[in-house]
Amino acid sequence: MSRNDELKARAEAVIPGGMYGHMSTYRMLPEGYPQYFERADGCRLWDVDGNEYIDFMCSYGPMIAGYANPRVRAAADAQRNQIDIANAPAAVIVDLAEKMMSQISHAEWAIFAKNGNDATTACNMIARGRTGKRKILVAQGAYHGSQPWAARRTKGTPDEDYVHFPTYTFNDIESVTQAVAQASGDLAGIVVSAFRHDAGFHQELTDPDFARAVRALCDKEDAALILDDVRAGMRLSLDASWSEFGVQPDLSAWGKAIANGEPIAAVLGSEPWREAASKTFMTGSFWYQAAPMAASLETLAILNEENAPARLEALGQRFRDGIYEQAQRHGHSVLQSGPAAMPTLMFEDDKDSRLGFAFCQAALKEGVYLHPWHNMFLSLAHSEADIDQALEGTDRAFGTL
Amino acid sequence: MSRNDELKARAEAVIPGGMYGHMSTYRMLPEGYPQYFERADGCRLWDVDGNEYIDFMCSYGPMIAGYANPRVRAAADAQRNQIDIANAPAAVIVDLAEKMMSQISHAEWAIFAKNGNDATTACNMIARGRTGKRKILVAQGAYHGSQPWAARRTKGTPDEDYVHFPTYTFNDIESVTQAVAQASGDLAGIVVSAFRHDAGFHQELTDPDFARAVRALCDKEDAALILDDVRAGMRLSLDASWSEFGVQPDLSAWGKAIANGEPIAAVLGSEPWREAASKTFMTGSFWYQAAPMAASLETLAILNEENAPARLEALGQRFRDGIYEQAQRHGHSVLQSGPAAMPTLMFEDDKDSRLGFAFCQAALKEGVYLHPWHNMFLSLAHSEADIDQALEGTDRAFGTL
DSSP: OOHHHHHHHHHHHHSGGGSOGGGOHHHHSOTTOOSOEEEEEBTEEEETTOOEEEESSGGGTTOSSOBTOHHHHHHHHHHHHHOSOOSSOOTHHHHHHHHHHHHSTTOSEEEEESSHHHHHHHHHHHHHHHHOOOEEEEETTOOSOSSHHHHOOOTTOOGGGTTTOOEEOTTOHHHHHHHHHHHTTSEEEEEEESSBOOTTSOOBOOOHHHHHHHHHHHHHHTOEEEEEOTTTTTTSOSSOGGGGGTOOOSEEEEOGGGGTTSSOEEEEEOGGGHHHHHHSOOOOTTTTOHHHHHHHHHHHHHHHHTTHHHHHHHHHHHHHHHHHHHHHHHTOOEEEESOTTSOEEEETTOTTOHHHHHHHHHHHHTTEEOOSSSOOOOOTTOOHHHHHHHHHHHHHHHHHO | OOHHHHHHHHHHHHSGGGSOGGGOHHHHSOTTOOSOEEEEEBTEEEETTOOEEEESSGGGTTOSSOBTOHHHHHHHHHHHHHOSOOSSOOTHHHHHHHHHHHHSTTOSEEEEESSHHHHHHHHHHHHHHHHOOOEEEEETTOOSOSSHHHHOOOTTOOGGGTTTOOEEOTTOHHHHHHHHHHHTTSEEEEEEESSBOOTTSOOBOOOHHHHHHHHHHHHHHTOEEEEEOTTTTTTSOSSOGGGGGTOOOSEEEEOGGGGTTSSOEEEEEOGGGHHHHHHSOOOOTTTTOHHHHHHHHHHHHHHHHTTHHHHHHHHHHHHHHHHHHHHHHHTOOEEEESOTTSOEEEETTOTTOHHHHHHHHHHHHTTEEOOSSSOOOOOTTOOHHHHHHHHHHHHHHHHHO
16 A cells, blocks of 8 residues: 555544545545655755655745745744744834835735635625725625525535625726726725636736726726736736736735745735725734744845846746647647746646546656646746757656556 | 834824724724734743833734744744645644644534634535525624624625624524524524624623524534634644533534634535535635645644643633632722633723723733733643743733722
């Protein structure tokens, strides 16, 4: 019995369904994907049976500067050696807030939390607190965390939990305009993702006209434009992700990559929303933990030094070009969607995902960890040589189909 | 200008209201309390101006085995050296789940998260998922996290968010019986705290008859008894806190002290709730982080080795006895409430907290960090000598009143 199977057998007794959430291979991934990992370094993972993988998931986003990045680890350790938790925060919270203000155009204040979903929920609370209105528009199918309002998939959630979260269709100006009209007078905010990155679907880049329309609607209705930059933040831009369209949110939610895997999330906001933020009670036992803040400062320094978004895009494009050429050569029609830095790779005419599953399983055996229906992630720890080595594996994987 | 004031001035520009949540000295504590700390070791904290304190807040609960506990730190570091985050968890998640099963009587499965509020919310989701019913009873004034349902103090929260969270009065069998009767047929669960530890009030130990009545009501209604053991967990008992009354919850929420300050929370449940838990999508980017799990395993080992609850009670009683004697001698009437391991110290006839504030400020100047209106916490890092040294400080503090 493999060590992975041994652990799975033990876990089935003590963890519901063997594993929960997005890291459950039972519900999320084809047979053969390891449920447990033992070592992580740079862009590589080793499972508990010693198999090595070039990783294209980056822990579903938190890793951006390499697993076990020595600079980030040293910064976190130096902070831990002084102080991590206490009855009040350490000075690093001010340093980090100032750093985010200097880097993120719309941000004039910051609050730090743990989960991305803490941040998206806090944005709603602040939007409602300032406006005194109730409706928060959310894009149909979007994911903003696993709390009921944010995932809309919890069995047993009362209807009332959704009544003030009407939906619209992302990238559809008419749809969001209609949803705003219906909520008019009671609209506290509109939540948007950096782009349409719904898992299980081909990804859609944001239409700049849609972004500008949402901004205009929020202005007209005195509602908050809430940008959920948890998944895409720091990967597409060192500013908020809609900055490239000249569109600034009022409130933005961050998490995942901002500390290279140390647990921290952030709510950033512009001046008009500061007072409401100061009057909204938001907190958590570990939200003031200093080590992840020190890790975040160092991570942001690295991302700036290396101009991460351009680098990740180049790496992703190299991977994407290679896959395209291989698919052509092997006679497969692949649909690569989303930004190159967060590439999604699915097959055409593959509604039951059979082809995607088989391809990813074959790649996995070649030491390449891909995802068949979720966007993937590049990191600064990936080199051109890593990409090329991965492409050798995917070439062989295509050959098995 | 002190370094604390310098940091406060900078923070006022970048953090709403200067600081958020329960670690804001602005809204929570009298003048003179430091907003920033620089070093933590054992039961002592040093603020950014070099002042040393014997700490009776333990970071509001997470610290239980001493700041910078070398064993816990070594366990976390050893895990970090191997792997912390990845695309799936490390083996330690299974070890930790098994350890909690062996230690907590009612627990037959575990799910790990980050915030205590993640765990309390998850309990609600699971209770509703299994029962198909909607109402979750919550004690009036209780705190289960800062999400709107859990704190009930967020300005702008729509009424609908509370409609399925009717309230009852803790320790009042008639009140909870009436609330259950009103929700009958639609009752998914009753949330209880380990004891009545509402901040700002004298604390109330749980009446064993109340505990048994709640258990009987849940059984009768096929609803979940949900124990929020986030704040008290591991301090009153090494089992779930109501075990001493022979009352077991169906679902319990844990956080704070279970990893001595490394960020982790847990949902524990009994067998009948496993299937619903397995079908409830709950997750977060950092919920699978391995280092806090390794820290938790080591923390639990220490708590068991040292029989933490008995030790914390003895330390707390020593402190309480000393305070009582001093108050008598100085002619003050203090009301010490709650369990000795989590003591609350307020003055009689002190509705505006003026006396409590003055006393705590004076104690602070003597190097003793107390809280005027929140329960405090003892830890294994407090020695009898620390308690006695703190009591010398409080004696002088009483003298200033």
